[in-house]
Amino acid sequence: xxxxxxxxxxxxxxxxxxxxxxxxxxxxxxxxxxxxxxxxxxxxxxxxxxxxxxxxxxxxxxxxxxxxxxxxxxxxxxxxxxxxxxxxxxxxxxxxxxxxxxxxxxxxxxxxxxxxxxxxxxxxxxxxxxxxxxxxxxxxxxxxxxxxxxxxxxxxxxxxxxxxxxxxxxxxxxxxxxxxxxxxxxxxxxxxxxxxxxxxxxxxxxxxxxxxxxxxxxxxxxxxxxxxxxxxxxxxxxxxxxxxxxxxxxxxxxxxxxxxxxxxxxxxxxxxxxxxxxxxxxxxxxxxxxxxxxxxxxxxxxxxxxxxxxxxxxxxxxxxxxxxxxxxxxxxxxxxxxxxxxxxxxxxxxxxxxxxxxxxxxxxxxxxxxxxxxxxxxxxxxxxxxxxxxxxxxxxxxxxxxxxxxxxxxxxxxxxxxxxxx
Amino acid sequence: xxxxxxxxxxxxxxxxxxxxxxxxxxxxxxxxxxxxxxxxxxxxxxxxxxxxxxxxxxxxxxxxxxxxxxxxxxxxxxxxxxxxxxxxxxxxxxxxxxxxxxxxxxxxxxxxxxxxxxxxxxxxxxxxxxxxxxxxxxxxxxxxxxxxxxxxxxxxxxxxxxxxxxxxxxxxxxxxxxx
Ligand SMILES: Cc1cc2nc3c(=O)[nH]c(=O)nc-3n(C[C@H](O)[C@H](O)[C@H](O)COP(=O)(O)OP(=O)(O)OC[C@H]3O[C@@H](n4cnc5c(N)ncnc54)[C@H](O)[C@@H]3O)c2cc1C
Ligand code: SF4
Ligand code: SF4
Ligand code: SF4
Ligand code: SF4
Numbered sequence: 001x002x003x004x005x006x007x008x009x010x011x012x013x014x015x016x017x018x019x020x021x022x023x024x025x026x027x028x029x030x031x032x033x034x035x036x037x038x039x040x041x042x043x044x045x046x047x048x049x050x051x052x053x054x055x056x057x058x059x060x061x062x063x064x065x066x067x068x069x070x071x072x073x074x075x076x077x078x079x080x081x082x083x084x085x086x087x088x089x090x091x092x093x094x095x096x097x098x099x100x101x102x103x104x105x106x107x108x109x110x111x112x113x114x115x116x117x118x119x120x121x122x123x124x125x126x127x128x129x130x131x132x133x134x135x136x137x138x139x140x141x142x143x144x145x146x147x148x149x150x151x152x153x154x155x156x157x158x159x160x161x162x163x164x165x166x167x168x169x170x171x172x173x174x175x176x177x178x179x180x181x182x183x184x185x186x187x188x189x190x191x192x193x194x195x196x197x198x199x200x201x202x203x204x205x206x207x208x209x210x211x212x213x214x215x216x217x218x219x220x221x222x223x224x225x226x227x228x229x230x231x232x233x234x235x236x237x238x239x240x241x242x243x244x245x246x247x248x249x250x251x252x253x254x255x256x257x258x259x260x261x262x263x264x265x266x267x268x269x270x271x272x273x274x275x276x277x278x279x280x281x282x283x284x285x286x287x288x289x290x291x292x293x294x295x296x297x298x299x300x301x302x303x304x305x306x307x308x309x310x311x312x313x314x315x316x317x318x319x320x321x322x323x324x325x326x327x328x329x330x331x332x333x334x335x336x337x338x339x340x341x342x343x344x345x346x347x348x349x350x351x352x353x354x355x356x357x358x359x360x361x362x363x364x365x366x367x368x369x370x371x372x373x374x375x376x377x378x379x380x381x382x383x384x385x386x387x388x389x390x391x392x393x394x395x396x397x398x399x400x401x402x403x404x405x406x407x408x409x410x411x412x413x414x415x416x417x418x419x420x421x422x
Numbered sequence: 423x424x425x426x427x428x429x430x431x432x433x434x435x436x437x438x439x440x441x442x443x444x445x446x447x448x449x450x451x452x453x454x455x456x457x458x459x460x461x462x463x464x465x466x467x468x469x470x471x472x473x474x475x476x477x478x479x480x481x482x483x484x485x486x487x488x489x490x491x492x493x494x495x496x497x498x499x500x501x502x503x504x505x506x507x508x509x510x511x512x513x514x515x516x517x518x519x520x521x522x523x524x525x526x527x528x529x530x531x532x533x534x535x536x537x538x539x540x541x542x543x544x545x546x547x548x549x550x551x552x553x554x555x556x557x558x559x560x561x562x563x564x565x566x567x568x569x570x571x572x573x574x575x576x577x578x579x580x581x582x583x584x585x586x587x588x589x590x591x592x593x594x595x596x597x598x599x600x601x
Pocket of ligand 3: 241242243245246254255256257258259260261284285286287345347
């Protein structure tokens with residue numbers, strides 16, 4: 001009996017590996033061009049500053065090289081029929097147009113199309129033929145057909161002129177597979193801060209999201225790891241907690257669980273790069289509940305990161321600096337912080353496309369769009385037998401918790417397939 | 423009666439749910455940080471919400487409760503959807519009933535009873551109206567004395583005149599010891 005995992009972030013990778021290592025063949029369906037998920041956009045992890053690449057890359061490679069795992073990237077689940085132990089799943093597999101591993105990158109040089117690079121949170125550009133990120137898997141180039149001129153109007157084939165391997169005639173195919181169980185691990189999207197217009201995200205380049213800062217902190221990122229905002233190094237930085245979380249006005253009343261700690265981590269990393277800058281964070285309550293997290297929070301404070309209690313109220317420019325206005329609720333006094341860079345700790349939202357997937361699989365979503373577990377005692381099962389949940393698609397969580405849930409979902413899937421195999 | 427119950431009664435027009443939203447306040451300070459009045463006065467919206475939440479009646483005599491401009495910015499932004507501005511308006515009703523009302527608000531009420539307008543017409547407005555091709559006097563109580571009579575009757579029937587301390591002989595505010 002075979003199994004299916006949907007989504008190749010840390011949760012899905014863990015689940016796929018664990019099921020495969022138990023002796024079942026696994027299909028891993030990933031919508032993007034590479035596996036890795038959001039964690040690949042992050043440089044280091046709290047609370048111990050683990051280099052994410054050091055752990056994520058081997059995990060990705062192990063999945064890619066595993067003889068029991070069939071990896072389908074650039075692919076999506078279109079429908080599911082049947083029942084636990086005997087699902088029929090329809091999958092659309094879209095072409096990459098370039099053979100895996102082809103990466104001399106001459107094609108990238110000649111491609112005339114430049115569009116914002118999603119992996120770098122649109123801080124730089126990429127071509128229509130591109131390598132998704134430095135340690136993407138499958139490695140090598142892919143063509144993004146929605147932006148490629150060949151597919152738009154046939155006016156270009158420059159990449160093909162420099163690379164014979166490229167094949168524009170590849171077609172999307174729909175395949176049908178039989179599987180006994182499904183693990184859904186489709187992850188999350190960050191909150192769109194434009195829904196809080198008083199924070200002026202759209203208005204000023206100095207107001208960035210935490211995920212943009214992750215890219216800026218990365219040596220492989222758009223600035224080569226240099227902290228540059230509006231052409232210069234910032235002298236003062238303010239982090240704003242709870243943006244798009246704990247906020248009924250944007251219909252996200254829940255806490256996103258990760259942003260207190262990833263902000264502490266980003267502040268720590270920023271301090272290493274900017275020893276003399278003023279760094280502060282405004283927060284409502286500090287949630288540092290994970291193992292080692294409270295201790296790390298203290299360490300960050302000792303790096304002279306000033307924590308001020310009270311949420312960010314608004315951002316404006318006085319012509320020289322950005323200004324963040326908030327109340328220091330412990331002093332009962334409003335204050336204004338001049339800042340060159342304001343980092344919005346955006347919350348966790350359900351992945352775009354979740355409702356279509358829920359419909360295709362016949363599983364439920366909660367009022368926010370996260371997939372619903374069966375109950376608190378069966379936290380990785382859904383009401384539909386044979387379909388399990390892992391990672392942020394079920395609700396906000398960090399990498400460790402996502403991996404834990406991936407392992408738990410795998411155990412459930414293995415048990416179910418074992419029962420049905422006998 | 424508890425302070426909240428008093429506010430609910432005085433603010434019946436807003437509904438109990440609106441007033442009870444105060445219990446959801448998480449003391450984040452978004453309101454204070456957003457408040458235009460707090461930029462130039464010592465008024466702190468969150469602190470006010472905190473005192474209402476804890477039933478602290480001393481706020482009824484706190485002049486700060488009259489410093490809100492009812493701009494509704496905090497109401498728009500509050501992440502817990504506390505109906506801040508409506509709570510403040512209802513709270514002022516309670517304060518007024520207990521004899522606390524700012525001089526400025528009493529003066530505004532005085533103009534309503536006297537002229538039917540919180541801001542009666544003046545020469546500058548008359549000139550502007552003429553320039554815009556409008557009648558010098560607008561079709562309000564300024565033009566219709568019988569409408570003004572009606573407003574004054576309502577004021578008497580509702581005891582609004584007593585509440586704000588309006589003297590019908592002088593057509594002005596009574597001297598009142600500011601509590
Ligand atoms: C700014 C920021 C900093 C962070 N820092 C840390 C940190 O320091 N430490 C930490 O532990 N955590 C951190 N996190 C959290 C971490 O990113 C998540 O815990 C982790 O990525 C969740 O993994 P996941 O597998 O559930 O989802 P994801 O990483 O989102 O992966 C989901 C995968 O599923 C794919 N997918 C989505 N929809 C479909 C579909 N319909 N079909 C097929 N595939 C699909 C996606 O393309 C993606 O590859 C941070 C998050 C942010 C935003
Ligand atoms: S064919 Fe498409 S991908 Fe290739 S160079 Fe032209 S635009 Fe770029
Ligand atoms: S984890 Fe912290 S920053 Fe994130 S929503 Fe919860 S309280 Fe706010
Ligand atoms: S913004 Fe709302 S929740 Fe926050 S302190 Fe003010 S009233 Fe309370
Ligand atoms: S409604 Fe009142 S308290 Fe709220 S922001 Fe406006 S002036 Fe301040």
